[in-house]
Amino acid sequence: MFLTAEKEDLNQISLTGLRAILLLGLLMTGPKSLEEIKKTFVSYKVMENRGSDDILRIDMNSLKHVGCVISRSTQKTGHKYVLKDHPFALKLEDEDLKVLKRVYNSVKENADVELLIKYHLLFEKISKHIYQEDSKEKFLGISALKHYDIDMLKSLSAYCKNNLTLDLLYVNPVSEKERRLCVITDKLVFKNDKVYLYGNNADNDKTIVLNFRFIKKILSIRLTKDKLETQAVTVKFRLENSDSVVLAEEESILEAGDGYFIVEGRYYNEFFAIQRMLSFGSKCTVLEPETLKNAVVEKLKEMRNLYGK
Amino acid sequence: MGNSLAIKKNMSSIQVLKTLQMLLEGNYTMAELVKKLNENERIPLFNHSVVSKYINTCRYLGIEIPKIHNKYFVSKLPFGLDLSLHDTELIDRLKTVVKTKFSERANKRFTSFLSRLSKYSNKRIVRINIGDEDKLNDEFEQAVQENRKIRLMYKTKEVLECIPAQIVNNKKTYFKIIADGEEKLVLTEKIAGIEILDKRFGMFGNNEQEVIFKLTGGLAKRYSMRENEELIDKPSGGIVISNKGENKEALFMRLLRYDSCCEIIKPLEYRDEMKQIINDTLSNYGE
Numbered sequence: 001m002f003l004t005a006e007k008e009d010l011n012q013i014s015l016t017g018l019r020a021i022l023l024l025g026l027l028m029t030g031p032k033s034l035e036e037i038k039k040t041f042v043s044y045k046v047m048e049n050r051g052s053d054d055i056l057r058i059d060m061n062s063l064k065h066v067g068c069v070i071s072r073s074t075q076k077t078g079h080k081y082v083l084k085d086h087p088f089a090l091k092l093e094d095e096d097l098k099v100l101k102r103v104y105n106s107v108k109e110n111a112d113v114e115l116l117i118k119y120h121l122l123f124e125k126i127s128k129h130i131y132q133e134d135s136k137e138k139f140l141g142i143s144a145l146k147h148y149d150i151d152m153l154k155s156l157s158a159y160c161k162n163n164l165t166l167d168l169l170y171v172n173p174v175s176e177k178e179r180r181l182c183v184i185t186d187k188l189v190f191k192n193d194k195v196y197l198y199g200n201n202a203d204n205d206k207t208i209v210l211n212f213r214f215i216k217k218i219l220s221i222r223l224t225k226d227k228l229e230t231q232a233v234t235v236k237f238r239l240e241n242s243d244s245v246v247l248a249e250e251e252s253i254l255e256a257g258d259g260y261f262i263v264e265g266r267y268y269n270e271f272f273a274i275q276r277m278l279s280f281g282s283k284c285t286v287l288e289p290e291t292l293k294n295a296v297v298e299k300l301k302e303m304r305n306l307y308g309k
Numbered sequence: 310m311g312n313s314l315a316i317k318k319n320m321s322s323i324q325v326l327k328t329l330q331m332l333l334e335g336n337y338t339m340a341e342l343v344k345k346l347n348e349n350e351r352i353p354l355f356n357h358s359v360v361s362k363y364i365n366t367c368r369y370l371g372i373e374i375p376k377i378h379n380k381y382f383v384s385k386l387p388f389g390l391d392l393s394l395h396d397t398e399l400i401d402r403l404k405t406v407v408k409t410k411f412s413e414r415a416n417k418r419f420t421s422f423l424s425r426l427s428k429y430s431n432k433r434i435v436r437i438n439i440g441d442e443d444k445l446n447d448e449f450e451q452a453v454q455e456n457r458k459i460r461l462m463y464k465t466k467e468v469l470e471c472i473p474a475q476i477v478n479n480k481k482t483y484f485k486i487i488a489d490g491e492e493k494l495v496l497t498e499k500i501a502g503i504e505i506l507d508k509r510f511g512m513f514g515n516n517e518q519e520v521i522f523k524l525t526g527g528l529a530k531r532y533s534m535r536e537n538e539e540l541i542d543k544p545s546g547g548i549v550i551s552n553k554g555e556n557k558e559a560l561f562m563r564l565l566r567y568d569s570c571c572e573i574i575k576p577l578e579y580r581d582e583m584k585q586i587i588n589d590t591l592s593n594y595g596e
Contacts, residue, residue, distance in 0.1 A: 012361075012362040012365055013362065013366045014322075014324075014325055014362060016319045016321045016322045017321055017322055017325030017326075017367075018366055018369060018370060020322035020323075020325055020326050021325065021326070021329065021366070021367060021370050021372070022370065024326070024388070025387070026388075028389070057317075058317050058318060058319055059319065059322060061317060062319045062322035062323050062326065063326065064318075065318050065323050066323055066327060066330065087330055088330060088333060088429075089429065090425060090429050091425075092422075095418055096418065096421075099418045099419050099422065100403075100422065102411070102415070103403050103407050103411065103419060106406050106410055106411075107406055118395065118399055119399055122396050122399050122400075125392075125396070126390060126426065128390075129389060129390045129429045173527050173531040174527035174530060194533065211531060213531075214531070274568075275566045276566075278566055279562040279563070280562070280565075281561065281562070281586045281590055282590040282592075282593060285593040285594065293594070296594075297591065297594050297596060299568045299569065300590055300594075300596070301596070303568055303587045304588065304591065305569070306569055307572070307580065307584040308584075
């Protein structure tokens with residue numbers, strides 16, 4: 001933990017000061033018993049082996065005097081001293097948090113779930129060295145995954161890489177009923193500030209997109225490897241007066257005419273394809289396939305009924 | 310006897326800890342350090358040789374305390390934040406984003422945060438060099454942050470009143486602005502000055518309108534509200550949301566996506582517009 005400098009380079013040092021810093025460093029890394037502290041002190045030659053425990057208690061008091069909050073060593077703490085708070089920590093201002101949030105949000109726009117997990121873990125690590133609980137909480141709040149079960153996300157991300165088949169306990173957001181789902185995993189996607197699991201429903205081979213928030217538990221991992229066959233939906237559509245439209249990664253222009261574009265989009269499933277077509281409003285006319293065109297028209301009719309003809 | 314031991318402490322230890330704390334909080338010359346440390350004492354306890362000894366004590370344990378431009382500061386704390394190579398790469402990524410997408414002011418603030426973070430870390434987080442970027446960027450970003458309109462003065466003497474949106478770096482630096490309802494990119498080298506106006510614009514675009522919409526079905530149950538939204542009612546089978554200041558076009562695109570699970574309630578002109586969009590779209594299909 002400590003890198004001791006060459007003693008000959010140093011003219012003067014305070015031996016008791018060394019002990020205080022060593023003790024602070026030790027407690028910052030985790031709870032320690034008197035025996036553990038003494039062993040370290042002896043190894044760093046700042047205390048004799050036969051030195052009294054009272055020396056350590058005095059050092060403990062010195063830390064408390066400068067603002068360290070150290071709990072007593074009790075049976076509950078495993079006879080260890082716990083550093084609960086200390087002033088040798090990073091002090092954050094609101095302006096720091098504001099800038100950091102803006103920068104993180106900018107990275108987040110194009111980030112995948114794995115990168116977001118890495119940032120979340122970094123924020124957790126840094127937060128342990130932030131002074132004051134409210135600053136710590138605000139700092140952790142910057143992460144887009146603040147309310148997520150990171151361990152489960154990490155596991156799912158690993159399973160997706162191998163397209164493993166999982167039995168999941170999933171809560172249907174509409175009925176709020178729990179059900180077991182068998183999913184051949186494809187990928188985790190971060191979209192609209194949410195994490196989704198893309199895959200195939202192993203029972204009916206249809207593509208499935210699950211909001212991670214509603215996955216309660218990974219019940220089991222199947223040892224047999226099922227083949228993942230994603231059935232992307234390809235849609236050809238016409239866009240008019242579309243100056244302000246930004247095409248997505250999965251969309252490409254097939255033809256550019258006078259005031260219009262013919263675009264082909266490949267979407268993960270029909271639901272996403274219909275949503276995308278509707279979002280363009282009257283600028284878009286679905287050309288192919290007929291089934292999707294009819295589905296869009298049906299949706300539009302339902303919408304018209306809401307507002308009255 | 311027990312009681313007197315309980316409050317016994319070592320003054321020299323305390324002074325070393327106070328010196329370390331002071332060096333973690335800022336960069337100081339020896340004279341400044343002595344002065345600041347003595348400010349909190351009833352009688353002056355610190356002098357140059359004592360503080361020098363305490364700095365050496367810290368250095369002995371591997372705490373890096375360089376003296377640059379006559380100022381002492383902690384640059385590495387061996388028992389502090391343990392950053393891995395991956396962590397520093399993540400920080401580097403943030404630094405690149407600040408450098409390419411943000412103003413000088415944001416850069417300075419971020420650098421200040423990183424240099425303070427660096428003090429508590431066992432790795433030196435390389436600092437970014439703040440270039441002599443145009444002050445224009447600062448002004449522009451300030452206007453974005455305060456949701457204020459700006460008046461751009463071109464070198465050709467033309468003047469344009471607009472809404473500042475974003476700084477874009479693509480080989481050259483551009484300002485993304487909204488003028489007459491349209492987004493435009495303006496090359497910063499063509500601009501002679503910026504005037505920040507008192508007029509404000511909506512946080513999420515050029516629209517300060519409150520839009521109220523109702524969500525039903527499964528969407529109502531799984532909907533996550535945006536920062537600019539609040540739940541105003543919860544009728545059976547649905548929720549009613551108030552949305553303020555979202556860009557109108559983006560909002561309509563989003564609400565259209567929700568199909569018949571969403572209905573605009575207010576304002577009436579938005580409701581009528583949505584109705585018109587639906588009818589126009591249906592007419593594309595001869596319906």
